[in-house]
Amino acid sequence: MIRWALPLAGVTALALAAGFRSSAPVTVVIGGNSSGVLSPCGCTAPMSGGIKRKAQYVRSLGPRAMYLESGAQIRGTARQDVIKAETLSEAFASMGARAVAIGPTEFAAGAGLVLTMNNLSKGAVLSSDGTFGAPSGVRDLGELEVVVAGPADASLPPATDKPRVILFDGGLSEAKSSAAAKSQPALIVFQSQGDPVEEPTVENGVTYVSPGDKGRMLISLTLDGRTVGSFQRITLGPEVPDDPQVKRLYQTYLSRITTEDLLGKTLRTSNAAFVGSKACASCHGITYQKWKTTKHADAYHSIEAVGHGRDPDCVSCHVVGVTSTKGFLSRAKTPGLANVGCENCHGAGRNHAKNPKKFKLSKGGERTCLSCHTPENSPNFAFQEYWKRIQHR
Numbered sequence: 001m002i003r004w005a006l007p008l009a010g011v012t013a014l015a016l017a018a019g020f021r022s023s024a025p026v027t028v029v030i031g032g033n034s035s036g037v038l039s040p041c042g043c044t045a046p047m048s049g050g051i052k053r054k055a056q057y058v059r060s061l062g063p064r065a066m067y068l069e070s071g072a073q074i075r076g077t078a079r080q081d082v083i084k085a086e087t088l089s090e091a092f093a094s095m096g097a098r099a100v101a102i103g104p105t106e107f108a109a110g111a112g113l114v115l116t117m118n119n120l121s122k123g124a125v126l127s128s129d130g131t132f133g134a135p136s137g138v139r140d141l142g143e144l145e146v147v148v149a150g151p152a153d154a155s156l157p158p159a160t161d162k163p164r165v166i167l168f169d170g171g172l173s174e175a176k177s178s179a180a181a182k183s184q185p186a187l188i189v190f191q192s193q194g195d196p197v198e199e200p201t202v203e204n205g206v207t208y209v210s211p212g213d214k215g216r217m218l219i220s221l222t223l224d225g226r227t228v229g230s231f232q233r234i235t236l237g238p239e240v241p242d243d244p245q246v247k248r249l250y251q252t253y254l255s256r257i258t259t260e261d262l263l264g265k266t267l268r269t270s271n272a273a274f275v276g277s278k279a280c281a282s283c284h285g286i287t288y289q290k291w292k293t294t295k296h297a298d299a300y301h302s303i304e305a306v307g308h309g310r311d312p313d314c315v316s317c318h319v320v321g322v323t324s325t326k327g328f329l330s331r332a333k334t335p336g337l338a339n340v341g342c343e344n345c346h347g348a349g350r351n352h353a354k355n356p357k358k359f360k361l362s363k364g365g366e367r368t369c370l371s372c373h374t375p376e377n378s379p380n381f382a383f384q385e386y387w388k389r390i391q392h393r
């Protein structure tokens with residue numbers, strides 16, 4: 001895996017060489033599959049990705065490198081997804097993206113959003129869906145041609161003399177058997193979960209690559225005619241500084257979700273009566289004192305400190321009862337329900353605190369931890385080891 005400092009050296013050498021040659025290979029940088037992740041959550045360090053680092057990397061390559069964004073940018077149609085799509089589009093414009101693929105996930109949020117994304121990305125949007133007066137699915141970028149296609153597209157525009165790059169809305173096996181593969185492209189960018197593959201797949205003269213998921217990594221390669229070379233995976237770790245312009249866009253994103261009070265508008269699906277950890281102290285005094293010393297007791301502060309205190313993407317695991325009408329609302333309205341408290345693991349306790357003999361609470365166990373300590377947010381989680389740090393008997 002290539003780290004931040006290395007590809008720069010290679011690309012600089014390449015750019016110099018380009019000055020002396022008439023038909024130099026083109027550097028193509030590909031991101032995509034952001035799935036609504038504009039920035040890594042930071043629950044465990046280090047995490048790769050995010051538009052701030054991506055912009056820094058892409059900008060550092062200079063205007064000759066072509067940045068292509070391969071799609072699946074959002075994963076839903078809620079207001080927050082729309083604001084994310086708008087922010088991503090502005091960030092892609094700032095990076096000088098030459099093509100931004102959109103597919104069914106973006107279309108599901110409505111034709112208005114598609115047109116807005118096209119405007120905000122300075123006309124970079126490419127779509128294979130001809131309805132709603134959407135932008136076209138083909139673009140001539142001079143040295144190459146970019147086409148957006150999906151598994152359902154039965155025919156593609158005829159091949160030209162330019163090397164074709166297809167941004168494919170589907171996985172590798174779908175891509176291989178698609179009409180897109182038969183249109184003689186040089187390169188197909190497919191979508192995949194996890195990290196990008198270490199090496200491109202080549203089959204019947206077509207090279208297949210993927211940027212992996214959640215906007216965590218980029219891939220970079222050169223196209224010399226139809227020949228794909230210098231394939232690299234770029235990890236966007238903390239060593240990559242934030243791009244100042246896109247950092248401002250990201251701050252605007254956070255202030256929009258805060259100002260629109262998206263957290264206040266989230267759907268609350270239960271009426272479970274939460275009461276707060278302090279209410280347990282009178283009878284479970286030692287337990288309460290022990291809990292106070294754990295990181296759980298300060299978990300809301302951790303997200304406030306990074307500007308995400310009103311972000312529905314974060315709050316669910318950092319406070320008590322966000323899906324209940326009697327759960328966390330805000331630090332001001334429900335101070336006792338900020339942070340991870342007793343009731344995250346033992347269940348809503350208002351009734352138990354009033355009458356412990358009649359209303360019992362369960363002890364819980366490893367399963368309760370896993371709802372928050374997911375492989376993504378807490379990759380080092382091991383019950384025995386973590387339990388030792390919070391046990392309260």
Ligand code: HEC
Pocket residue numbers: 040041042043044045302303306308311313314315316317318371372373374377378379380381
């Ligand atoms: C699915 C549950 C979940 C969600 C959603 C979540 N977190 Fe976390 N977060 C955790 C867990 C679990 C930890 C502790 C991880 C560990 O130490 O193993 C944590 C830890 C943290 C920490 C403390 C890291 C440290 O160095 O101590 C920060 C900061 C944080 N999260 C920020 C965020 C932000 C910002 C978001 C939203 C973008 C978010 N979290 C969303 C579960 C979550």
Ligand code: HEC
Pocket residue numbers: 275276277279280281282283284342343346348349350352353354356357361362363
């Ligand atoms: C008025 C005193 C009182 C308060 C307040 C109280 N509890 Fe209890 N709790 C008890 C008693 C007494 C028991 C034992 C009940 C039994 O076994 O019949 C108990 C049992 C429990 C158990 C089960 C332990 C086991 O061995 O199964 C849990 C978990 C628990 N309490 C959590 C809480 C939480 C969380 C709160 C705050 C929301 C809370 N309690 C508030 C008195 C209280």
Ligand code: HEC
Pocket residue numbers: 295296298299300302303316317318319340344345365366368369370371372373383385386387389390
């Ligand atoms: C409601 C979500 C949630 C549940 C349930 C939960 N945790 Fe956590 N846990 C967190 C968050 C969030 C943090 C990060 C707190 C911080 O540093 O801000 C965390 C941090 C921790 C830490 C501190 C890690 C460190 O960096 O030292 C330990 C230990 C831990 N949890 C153990 C557990 C265990 C064991 C369970 C199950 C019995 C559990 N947690 C259940 C959300 C949860």
Ligand code: HEC
Pocket residue numbers: 277280281284287288289291296340341342343344345346363364365366390392393
């Ligand atoms: C992160 C999850 C978590 C949090 C937060 C938490 N507990 Fe627990 N608690 C557990 C688990 C898991 C057990 C069961 C341990 C076992 O079975 O050995 C437990 C056990 C207990 C017991 C039974 C103790 C015994 O003797 O077996 C009580 C009472 C209790 N917790 C009360 C509380 C109170 C009160 C708070 C808040 C001040 C709290 N817990 C916070 C997870 C949690």
